[in-house]
Amino acid sequence: MNLLLGCNHPSFTLPWRTLLAHLVALHLLHLGSAQLRVVAPSLPVTAVVGQDVVLRCHLCPCKNAWNSDIRWVQHRSSGLVHHYQNGVDLEQMEEYKGRTELLRNGLSDGNLDLRITAVSSSDSGSYSCAVQDGDGYAEAVVNLEVSDPFSEIVHPWKVALAVVITILLGSFAVIIVFLHRKQVALSRELSESFQPLPPPKSL
Template sequence: MFPLMNELFLQSSFRPLSVLVFHLLLTHSQSQSQLIGPSQPIVATVGDDVILPCHLDPAEDVGTMILEWTRPDLKPIYVHMRRAGQDLVDKHPSYIGRTSLFINELKHGNISLKLSKVKLSDGGTYHCFIPKLDKRSSVELVVASGAASSPVISLSGTDSNRGAVVLECESKGWYPEPEVLWLDGEGNLLSAGPTETVRGPDDLYTVSSRVTVEKRHSNSFTCRVQQNKTNQTRETEIRIPGRNYMFLQF
């Protein structure tokens, strides 16, 4: 009888201990997990569909958990929400009908967001969040206009005393705002005046810049307009042999 009682006592003693150990291991596992987003901004062009990556590492089934995508600069801040296995429509009006998760990937801890028909206004920092695990990550989305024009170079003026001409360069349809560079025939940067920037009602930028070039320079000059975040570049070359000039666009 006593051995049986001892065995029952040991079983009853170890049961809460095993439960405690299990909870400790679970808590430790959750504390070690991380939500991983991209280290570099995601670049998209207006009208494209884009994926904002976010996944749990190590992988864990999050299909029944509350999942949130937000943009802190918006009101309301919610871009996409999923609760009790259902996507909610209570979010910022701009994103209604344009966001979705990869349902079959939730069991692998992948809560990446698909954003359809990207708009200029979609550019910003997004947060993916799992409240139960208290895990959060961020994704920066940069949206390019896709409508940037090749620069147009014109002869803006001359200085006969210095044997110099003033060239003006203009390019339209940029977003985000680009920078303007002038280069000589050897690819060296030229000192130019400040870039003038105008933002239109469509939120697209028009930029222009002037440079004075003298006889000591080569007869070939390039206006380059570039946006480093979106990896967009447009450039036009002008050649000035004597009094004649022509344009080469790229």
């Protein structure tokens, strides 16, 4: 079988085996482009100790994830932070019990967002969002950075500045007290040295 291509150009033939190979390659390329993927933000999620935080990721292409197997895994310990399967929350690490929630209102749109409440410094690190849907599997990584403002290192110049301010305030208070006492003593001396004028003599 030969195929005639072109119009008003010299004709050439394309063997049917070559054409079939091209069609198969295009079909495989189309299938590959539709493979299940999980997309996560490239920037880390930041939070302060005690805050609630949401780790976000979603399916691409967008599809309903209600019947999927969704696992959030902490890289540091390789433990299950949250495990959801077919509408049911399953086992998880002890330290996350009662602190996580898969936001189900977004599952129909392919969102796999996980809320962690009252985060601590130990929650910092990388998390995998893994999805098993039929024969398809995909995962993405979300990074969480939790800061503790009360544990930050105090710079030496801040300590020195605080000491100087304390000394100045203390010195100012001492001067005020000294001046006040001196004024009181001076007033007492003036009152003691004051001699009232004698009453006028009557004629």
